[in-house]
Amino acid sequence: MPAISAGQGSATGVYALNSEHHRALIQESQARSNAFGLQASEVPDYAPLKLTELNLARDENRRLYQHASPVMETLYEQIANTHSMVLLTSRNGLILHSMGDMDFLEKANRVALMPGVEWSERSKGTNAIGTALTEERPVVVHGRDHFLQANQFLTCSCTPIFDPHGKVMGALDVTGDERSYHQHTMALVRMSAQMIENHMFANEFPDALRIHFHARTEFLNTLVEGIIVFTMDGRFISANRSAQFQLGLSYNALQAHTFSSLFGQPVSQFFDRLRHAAGQPLSLWMHNGVSVYCQARLKPVDWFANRWAAGAAPSSEATTPEADMPSPRPATTATTAAAAGRASLSSLHYLNTGDPQVAAVLHKLQRVQGSDIPIMILGETGTGKDILAQAIHNDSTRVRKPFVSINCASIPETLIESELFGYEEGAFTGAKRRGAPGKIQMAHGGTLFLDEIGDMPTQLQARLLRVLQERRVTPLGSGKEYEVDVMLICATNKNLKSLIAQGQFREDLYYRLNGLVVRLPALRERSDFEVVANKILLNLCGPGQQVRISPEVMALFQRYRWPGNIRQLHNLLRTAVVMVGQSGSIGTDHLPDDFLDEVRESAHQSVPPAPAVTEDTAWGLSSHPLGSTAPGRADVSAPMCAASAVPSDTTSTHVPMPPSTGMVETAVRLQDVALQAMTEALRQCEGNVSAAAKLLGVSRNTIYRKKDQLPSDVWG
Structure with missing residues (x-):
């Protein structure tokens, strides 16, 4: 690895095309191209490797490919829709992987800028890939700088990637139309390459x-x-x-x-x-x-x-040999052991049940394993974001360390700070003697899962950002900082960019959290419904119990929209399994009446494709005036996830409305059902909002927003 000059070493510096250094570098490369016997007017070699040979090359560069792929996806997101592409090559310039805008990929294919083609200087003359690998330094080759005339419509920014022992192992390149060249593109490429190298460094x-x-x-x-x-x-x-x-x-x-x-x-x-x-x-x-x-x-x-x-608990990494960390709570140790025991059951592979959307999500996650890139899981309420987070942990190298989950919406705002960061004795009224470690400290060495991150109070977001940047946490009432090393996974069913625009979520925290963003599809969008339903059923059945879903009910299930997603299906099947007994088939007589009413109504409604469902719209509690043309609509199949979560003997019966009564009446009815479900849940939980929200599968805020519409006697 050559020494890096001030002009070339800064990841954030601007590459100067008009500098003497650049002109000299291009001239030397052009001279090498002539010495190779190339002609500027010749047609490039269009023959890529056969797929078997390309796969062999990828296998030989597996380590590079695994570390680079997730970074390439992040890099491409930053340059998308700019008539550009991102490429990864081996040390000899063979393109291993590429991604880019479809319109530009077609142009790139015309000059063989595709996987399986070698772009060394000997093959293509002066070009960013070949020249960067030869010079072992970042290079921009712009327009007429290319030796072959056929390539002069391109502008390419490339930097070599070095392994932890200082050897060139490949190159990362961004190529686009020369007319769209931006002087800061090289900075993005350098930063991405540095990220790849640092990831490899940490594990080497x-x-x-x-x-x-x-x-x-x-x-x-x-x-x-x-x-x-x-x-x-x-x-x-x-x-x-x-x-x-x-x-x-x-x-x-x-x-x-x-x-x-x-x-x-x-x-x-x-x-x-x-x-x-x-x-x-x-x-x-x-x-x-x-x-x-x-x-x-x-x-x-x-x-x-x-x-x-001597008393200091070992961790996967420690800043000091005798890190003075509070001992984790016994529950955390139990969680760790349980996670290790469930590894074979709750792995990413186990979650692959045949749906292409889910398979694509799992494939992305498998490619970032071992990199500790922050992961953000998007999806509607009940789609299994928490299950996916546990599976990510179980498949990671941190599986024998704690998996600590915290629901940012289920903890009162007055307590969430102490829950996250911990506290010292006397930090506040009611604090335990000797204090208590926070969830972040408890996750040290393992995984921290922040569910419903969009509900985190804004005043705590700055503290969380500081912890993530500095990897240290200071408990309430303490002047001491503790080193924390966690893999971070977040989940939300909200549009964080909308919250940013409204000033309810910090933009800098958002970009610190979204290293890899994946979206879990809603249950109604999945093609593997029957497999999912049978897996849930298998887990719900006890020893020797043999229960199946009748064809009639399975057909009914597959017509339903499942606003509560997998959580709603799980609750429904759990009740049905109890009603069936030791053996038999789940029939319609084992299903709740409100669910059957819902299905009958859905059959009489012409339901257009649903927009993204929030908790309020899914519960029929949208803030839009009833009957208005505001975005979103009252989903006729929405509130039953709430009703089915409440015991059937507490759910009021209702008379089905004829389809002709219209959307306004339907929305009013849905809201009434949702409010009744909240009322019954609060009474059952003796006014405990957190427990009621958990029972219903919603956030506390969803209940609090309807406080004025609920009876006063249900509040604890």
Whole structure:
């Protein structure tokens, strides 16, 4: 890996096409192209590898492909609809993978810019891929800079990708129409390549000391931090590009150094300082006289065995050998063991039941395994976002660590801060003696699942963003910070971009959370309904119990819209299984009356395709005036997820309305049913809003918004 100059090393800098450096680089490449015997007017080689050969090449570059694919998707989202494409190549310039705008992909195919084609300088002359790999540095080749005339309608920004040992392993490229060239495209490509390299770096050296450093503390744990790796006795192993830039030394030059020669102190002294740092960044003086702040990542190897025995709980990574972390609650340990036991049942593979949409979601998630990229799961209420989050954890390397879930909508606003961040003794009235760790601390080393993230109070969003950026948490009433290392998964049934526009959700937090966004389809949109229903049924049946769904009921189920999605189906089948007994078929007589009424009404209604369903519209509680033409509509099949969640003996019966009564009357009726379901749930839960919301499968806010329309005697 060559030394990186100030002009080429900054991931956020602008690439200067008119610089002397660039012109000299292009001239040298053009000279090499002539020496290869290429002719500028010749037709490019259009023969890609056969699919079997391409798959073999991808297999040989599996590590690169796995780490790069999710980053490529994020990069493409940033350049979509700009007549561009993203490409990944091997070290010899063979295109392994590409994605882009369909109109531009067609143009690119005309010059063989596609998977299975080699774009080295020897094959295509001066081009960004071949030249970047030859020079081992970022390169923009714009328009007439291309050697072959056929390629001069392109503008390409490419940077090599280095493995953790300083060797070129491939390249990342963004190519577009020369007329759409943007000077900041290269910055996006460099940042994406740095992300790929840092992901590989984090997993490459399990038994080593990793120093993360930067001259400014706010840049620790960001893309631009330097990472340098040493053996436990201080011998140099590797360094990322940012570390080389800050140290002013190339990878080869660093081979001759040790921790002591680079930072002016023995590594043993550094360990002593770590033990007293209490998780705070330490200052180091580099060999060039520049002061930096650093954190250490230490894997729990035998060298620290006596320290773990002394009372500090080991974690997958710790900032200090003796991290002073509060002990996790017993429930967290039980959750960890239970998760490990369920791994074979609740894995991503188990969730693949044949629907192409779900299969695509699972495929994306499998490709980011091991990368710790934040994952955001979108989908209507009841689509199984929590089940998917557990499966992601179970398939991760963190499976033997805690999986901690917190529903941001089910905890009162007055308590959510202490639940998330923990508190010290005396932090507030009613606080436990000796305090308590928060959910974030409890998830250290494992996975933190923030369900219904869109309902998090705005005043807490800034604190969460700071924790995610700094990877430290400060309990309420404490002046001490604790290191936290979590894989983050969020879920929401809300449109966060709309909340951002309304000032109810922080835009910077949104972009920190959405590393990979996946959307779970509604149950009515899935092609695998019968498989899903039978799997739920199998899990609900006890030992020796044999219950099946009759063909009549299955046909009825498949005509229904399922506004409550999988949760509603689960509740319905759970009741039916109890009614059937030890064996038999679920018939219509085992289904709740309100559900059957709903199905009969649906059969008489002409139901157009449904818009995105929120909890209010799904419950018939839309704020739009009844009968108005506002976006969305009262869904005639909507509220029964609420009614079916309430015991049948507390759900009022109602007289079916004739179809001719119209949408206004239907909406009024739906609202009445939903309000009754809330009333009965609150009475059953003795006024506990959180418990009632959980029983109904909605957020607390959905109930609170209708407080004025509910009887006063139901509130605790």
